[in-house]
């Protein structure tokens with residue numbers, strides 16, 4: 552999931568992960584945003600103060616981070632991912648604590664190494680991996696989602712959001728074999744959808760309506776799919792999952 556800040560990446564990726572898991576898929580949710588988001592929309596509860604993945608990394612004599620001996624992607628997911636509803640496993644790079652980045656450097660480094668080795672791990676061949684990236688182009692450009700074969704650019708009806716989505720989609724498409732699709736979020740009707748499509752220059756795969764239930768879920772601290780499973784937004788995200796599978 553990629554796009555501008557606040558476009559709806561976490562709501563859509565968290566809900567997609569839940570829908571996929573309920574469809575019977577094994578789901579690995581990857582959270583590389585250093586600020587909160589995905590765990591809430593997954594319904595996984597508050598983020599841990601210290602990321603479990605901190606334990607997976609160590610520094611060599613030159614201070615360079617590496618995975619501890621014997622820890623590859625399979626073991627990392629087994630030991631350091633946490634449980635989310637519907638059997639989802641959630642692996643997080645960690646959230647920035649008050650003290651700054653220092654306390655989570657091990658986890659950030661471990662996460663980067665683990666996701667780079669994911670594509671080679673046969674164990675995950677029949678899993679569906681859903682990643683929530685932070686806003687903007689940096690993580691895509693620096694290869695934080697090498698596991699992705701499809702990037703979903705989330706765009707809300709604003710010129711800035713559309714410009715960002717177009718740019719991040721272009722970077723994603725420049726990666727070998729990767730495709731990028733657009734999803735409109737917070738639309739108020741067909742005119743909004745047309746407007747978004749005009750701004751990005753291509754059709755969107757889904758258009759998630761602005762939905763009071765999503766905002767209320769956030770306010771109450773629930774996942775949208777738990778608080779309002781029949782809401783218009785959740786139903787459209789279900790349609791998006793089907794459309795992605797059909798593509």
Ligand SMILES: Nc1ncnc2c1ncn2[C@@H]1O[C@H](COP(=O)(O)OP(=O)(O)OP(=O)(O)O)[C@@H](O)[C@H]1O
Pocket residue numbers: 554555556557558559560561562563584588685686736737738759760761762763765766769784
């Ligand atoms: N369709 C929607 N209807 C109503 N509110 C929504 C909708 N989608 C998202 N929101 C609300 O908008 C806010 C931003 O959504 P979200 O956190 O998913 O965006 P994001 O792209 O992940 O943001 P960030 O860049 O900060 O990670 C949240 O408060 C969320 O509840």
Ligand SMILES: [Mg+2]
Pocket residue numbers: 560561562584587588589683
């Ligand atoms: Mg987010």
